[in-house]
Amino acid sequence: MKTALITGITGQDGAYLARFLLGRGYRVHGLLRRSASADVIGERLRWLGIEREVEMVDADLVDLSSILRAVQVTQPDEVYNLAAQSFVKTSWTQPLLTGQVTGLGAVNMLEAVRLAAPQARFYQASSSEMYGLIQAPIQNETTPFYPRSPYAAAKLYAHWMTVNYRESFGMHASSGILFNHESPLRGIEFVTRKITDGVARIKLGLAKTLALGNLDARRDWGHAADYVRAMWLMMQQETPADYVVATGRTTSVREFCRLAFAHAGLDWEAHVTVDPAFLRPAEVDVLQGDASRARERLGWEPEITLERMVAEMVDADLERLRRRGS
Numbered sequence: 001m002k003t004a005l006i007t008g009i010t011g012q013d014g015a016y017l018a019r020f021l022l023g024r025g026y027r028v029h030g031l032l033r034r035s036a037s038a039d040v041i042g043e044r045l046r047w048l049g050i051e052r053e054v055e056m057v058d059a060d061l062v063d064l065s066s067i068l069r070a071v072q073v074t075q076p077d078e079v080y081n082l083a084a085q086s087f088v089k090t091s092w093t094q095p096l097l098t099g100q101v102t103g104l105g106a107v108n109m110l111e112a113v114r115l116a117a118p119q120a121r122f123y124q125a126s127s128s129e130m131y132g133l134i135q136a137p138i139q140n141e142t143t144p145f146y147p148r149s150p151y152a153a154a155k156l157y158a159h160w161m162t163v164n165y166r167e168s169f170g171m172h173a174s175s176g177i178l179f180n181h182e183s184p185l186r187g188i189e190f191v192t193r194k195i196t197d198g199v200a201r202i203k204l205g206l207a208k209t210l211a212l213g214n215l216d217a218r219r220d221w222g223h224a225a226d227y228v229r230a231m232w233l234m235m236q237q238e239t240p241a242d243y244v245v246a247t248g249r250t251t252s253v254r255e256f257c258r259l260a261f262a263h264a265g266l267d268w269e270a271h272v273t274v275d276p277a278f279l280r281p282a283e284v285d286v287l288q289g290d291a292s293r294a295r296e297r298l299g300w301e302p303e304i305t306l307e308r309m310v311a312e313m314v315d316a317d318l319e320r321l322r323r324r325g326s
């Protein structure tokens with residue numbers, strides 16, 4: 001039986017990855033940081049019905065001794081570093097915290113693995129945000145980076161440190177440059193979930209309007225369940241490498257609104273307003289990925305279309321609100 005250690009297990013990807021690995025017979029450990037709201041924090045794992053199957057280790061990414069202990073105790077075959085301050089907008093108001101968790105936190109993990117489980121395979125959650133002010137219309141592993149936020153700069157540091165540990169110490173360290181991926185478990189502050197939650201509220205008469213920021217921004221949106229499979233496939237390769245994971249299709253926030261409102265039988269233009277409070281100091285206007293390497297070397301293909309994902313997210317939010325009633 002293989003053992004995995006997942007940081008960020010309470011987040012969207014951590015929950016889906018944990019379910020995926022449990023389904024393949026893995027023993028799954030997850031890093032859990034201390035919180036006064038421990039009852040709410042396992043919500044995503046509960047939603048997937050796996051909260052009793054994962055084994056939690058008490059640690060925080062910025063506390064190296066706790067991370068070292070977690071790696072020592074669990075002796076993982078595979079380590080997935082998914083923990084981060086992952087909300088781009090917050091990275092302008094908390095740039096140092098973002099640097100500590102999203103940037104240096106990854107190096108804490110690399111150090112802990114190098115010292116306590118050097119044979120373990122390591123996955124770093126890199127991001128398409130690193131392309132920022134895009135240097136090519138379609139981005140692949142050779143496209144130069146141009147980060148546009150403290151979050152993206154921190155991810156870039158973590159990305160290059162992963163490459164550096166691979167080249168310096170021969171570690172089996174891979175970096176997945178994942179484009180945006182969503183699901184019913186997406187955090188409510190991210191635009192897709194904010195929209196599907198807004199649609200559900202309007203449909204149920206709990207709200208009349210939905211305020212958003214830049215409707216012209218375009219993203220290459222996939223489904224988290226497809227993307228965690230790519231993470232695992234990277235860890236099964238003989239040779240570690242970096243991979244872009246994307247659908248190859250780019251869609252505007254405006255079009256996402258149209259799809260989500262239409263799924264509930266609503267006209268988005270009657271409800272969506274623009275509020276400058278949701279604009280960013282520097283924007284990433286458009287992203288579109290080329291996942292040819294993942295397709296050729298990993299045999300990976302996304303299976304869930306944008307339309308199917310939007311429908312799943314709207315339906316899940318309707319169901320949640322009907323149950324909760326607010």
Ligand code: NDP
Nearest residue numbers: 008010011012013060061082083084086125127178180181
């Ligand atoms: P989430 O924001 O849903 O989850 C982040 C996770 O990190 C949570 O489990 C959170 O724990 C944990 N975390 C935050 N700070 C710390 C800390 N100091 N110590 C330990 N754990 C911490 O992110 P996603 O699941 O969406 O993304 C997973 C990773 O992939 C992130 O690194 C993200 O930046 C990256 N990424 C995501 C993409 C996407 O589209 N989703 C695309 C590309 C990259 P808690 O629950 O306690 O807050």
Ligand code: GDR
Nearest residue numbers: 086088127128129179180189190191192212213214217278
């Ligand atoms: P992103 O995701 O910044 O791409 O980072 P987000 O959903 O927050 O924004 C996507 C685009 O939508 C525009 N937008 C809004 N965004 C939010 N959150 N709220 C709004 O009201 C709104 N209106 C318009 C944004 O300006 C932006 O252009 C996500 C995170 O998961 C990162 O951790 C990950 O690395 C990248 O995806 C790939």
